[in-house]
Amino acid sequence: MTNSRALRAGVVGLGMIGGGVAVSLARSGRVPAVYDIRPDASDELDGVPAPLASPADVAKASGVVMVAVVNAAQARTVIAGDGGLLSGAHPGLTIVLQSTVALPVVHELAELCAEEAVGFLDCGVTPGDKAAEHGMVAIIGGEQSVVDHARPVLDDWAKKVVHCGPLGAGMATKIARNVVTYGTWRTVTEAAALAAAAGVAPERLAEVIDTADPEGRTLLQLLRMHGADGTLPERVARQIQPLMTKDLDAARELAAKLRVDTPLVDVTRAEADHTLGLAAEPAQPAIADPLQRGLAMMDAVYGPGFAASMPEQLDPYTNETVQHLFGDIWSRPNLSVRDRRLLVIGATAALGRADLMQIQVQGALTNEELTTDQLSEAVLHLAFYVGWGNATSAHRGVSAAIAAHNTAAQSAAEESR
Template identity: 65%
Template sequence: MVAVVNAAQARDVIRGENGLLSAAHPDLTIVLLSTVDLPAVRELAAACEEAGVGFLDCGVTPGDKAAEHGMVAILGGADDTVERAMPVLRDWAKKVVHCGPSGAGMATKIARNVITYGSWRTVAEASALVEAAGVDLDSLATVIENADPEGATLLQLLHMKQDGVPESLLKQVEGLMVKDLSAARELGTALGVDTPLVNIAHDRARQTLGLDEAPVRPTAPLPEDRRERGVEMMRRVYGPELAQSVGEPADPFTADTLDYLFADVWSRSGLSVRDRRLLTLGVAASTGRADLIKIQTAGALANGEFTPRQLHEAVLHLALYVGWCNATATHQGVTAALADHTAPAQESPEER
């Protein structure tokens, strides 16, 4: 069992010059307990398979309360490898959950962490609101602990998805959700408290409840081939029409646009597509080209990266940095993209 901090350490311990695989023997099973990204998991799993060694990715939780409450082992790997390791795993874990093939355990652990840290952000904004309103944090904690002592509300949406709640009920929930979040947003504005999570939750209430297109659409891993990766990344950034219009590059600039800009830069995990879009919008705004702004905005709307309200805020903010003339072009490009994006929804069935 390997418990280290990051992927580089995991590689060193498992694949390094004096790592575990250098002394591989029949029936050896390596269990990676560290939380690392999925490409690293797949890389290490392939190395173990090549050496004839079993490999399991095993996220563990809870961290700081393990001695008190016991660990949960979150497994990914082949059935026979899991079965072989089970006696050891059950010896220290209060619960072993086999989530699926290699990588499934790590994906589940990462998703669990999203819930944890996402809830922390929620608590941070809620705490800021009550403190600005002159309320002691102990009062907020007392209310939450007594109203929801088991923390069931945190996973209520997950259980609703599992149970298949009727759409009619979800629409009732949406009305309450929007009303309450509107009140939170107005309170934040009145008290001068920044509440970006409240704004997103309000603007994407329908998506959150599954009444609209999901806010995060699963996508297949990017292709290994560089050109194919570039085309696929361009499709994800700007949509299929623009990617198809490029065709087979006939000049060095277009080739490097696909092979370097999209395949190697836009596809990097250091920034999200939304982050890179915001940077690119800022640069495009400085050119005064409404057509370039429209392309960027259309891609952002297609991916659900920004709401119309956020885009208009961006135009106003950029105006102070790129000048009012350039901002006029930026506004024109954003407005044109918004008009195109909403046009189909406004047409009658006969017009469609």
């Protein structure tokens, strides 16, 4: 205990984070030596002494120095520049970089310190506004022996010290944490816009979230369900997947109806399987017989049972349609059935054929590839490319397919009662 209390602390940079760290250290009884380019930087910092003349002077007076400057250029200057910390280096000195910089800069500065036999740790911190209240988390990267040496000082200003791994791990963890923060802000922005378009006040959405999830458990729920190998168990992923896609589809449909732009929702839906760590469904073995392959693809395109409408004896044109168009072309990789459907819908609109459009749309609705709102939007978009007359025919085909689909769904619902 005597040795740990004898370890002297220093702080370079007395902004919000560095100043708060200095106050926390002073309150703990480990009054730090400090430096800032502003001579009066410590005037409003409780218990913190006046800045010394240079970072080198801080190094001479300290065993562990926290560097809390704004950017990489400033970090280089205060560590390795004229009058920098390394100018005042002595055996046992450890520098803790709190500034958020790129990983190559972390390794660059660590090498400079190693040349002078100075210990170095990268240390992301969060949240910055809690620095003066001993309320920050220290996110550390570096050798265990260096962490152990600096730990008494770190504990005096951080409510928790998390050693994330080797050099650079602290900064990488901080950067990843920032992705969660800012990504969540984007998510909240889209969610609030969607709720507002539906007449929901932002404070009501916040109230629901705060009440249902006061500790923010849902935000990290997926991460905490990962196994020891760092992946989500497939059994769990497959339980979540249908609920996740159903809810995201509902969000997309509402957004389309309310004309709210939700690009993050679209990306999240498209990447749902990847998010959950689910590989694409294993490819089915190719059917060797081209006729049977074509018939199977027709069912995939237009719905189960469609191929049964084909006559047993196919004329040359129909045979070529089944074997080549569906067996060879629709069955090729790189474009999904939905992708190819959209291409065909565009080409069909250009022909002005309502009957052919109806067939394609019925397949899209059967496969749940497109919603009714998306189909209506597609017709409007195509009108400016294929002409209003052709778009009118396309609209007629789409409307007929939607009506038939709704009628079939209603009949099925009534039969199930």
